[in-house]
Structure formats: structure tokens, C-alpha cells
Amino acid sequence: MEQFITIELLGQKSKYAVDIEVSEAYKIADCLIAEVSKVERQVTTRHNNLSLLTIAALNITEEYLDLKKKYEKLFYKVSESSAELLKKLDK
Numbered sequence: 001m002e003q004f005i006t007i008e009l010l011g012q013k014s015k016y017a018v019d020i021e022v023s024e025a026y027k028i029a030d031c032l033i034a035e036v037s038k039v040e041r042q043v044t045t046r047h048n049n050l051s052l053l054t055i056a057a058l059n060i061t062e063e064y065l066d067l068k069k070k071y072e073k074l075f076y077k078v079s080e081s082s083a084e085l086l087k088k089l090d091k
Helices: 022-042 049-090
Strands: 003-009 012-018
Touching: 003 022, 012 022, 022 049
Parallel strands: none
Antiparallel strands: 003 012
8 A cells, every 4th residue: 555644845745655664754754854944044045945955955965975984984893803803713
């Protein structure tokens, strides 16, 4: 059964089909809504809705890439440590 969520963003309500749990979809939407609201409060000049959404998307993407980089570094360190431990156990 197809599921839908309705979100209000920049004063407009929109309905979207989702292929994940509705509660998870709302968590994702809430993240976007929060970021757009933050951008709206921070900008000092008037921007159109597309600009606000683009800035919010870039902020979220920057955070995602930063977390991805940290995860990859951590994964590398854990892999190195595991390899060292295996070498010691083999001796």
C-alpha cells in the first residue's frame, strides 16, 4: 500500500508518496523544515523560496559529507586496529 506524508514548507503544503515508514519520512521532512527555518532566520537579505531551499540543501549536504568523512576515518582506524590485533593473535 502506497503511503503519503503531507508537509508544510515555506507556507505551502505538499503531499508526497514515501516508500519508507511514515514516521521516518516525517523525521526526514522535519530535518529539512528545521534547516529551512534556520536559514530564513539567518539570511539578512530577501531571498526567494528556491534560494532558501538551495541554501538549506547545501547546509544539509555539507553536514552529511562531514559526517561521512568522519565515519570513513573511524572505519579506517577500526580496520587498522583489527588487523593489528589479528596479527598479534596469530603469533
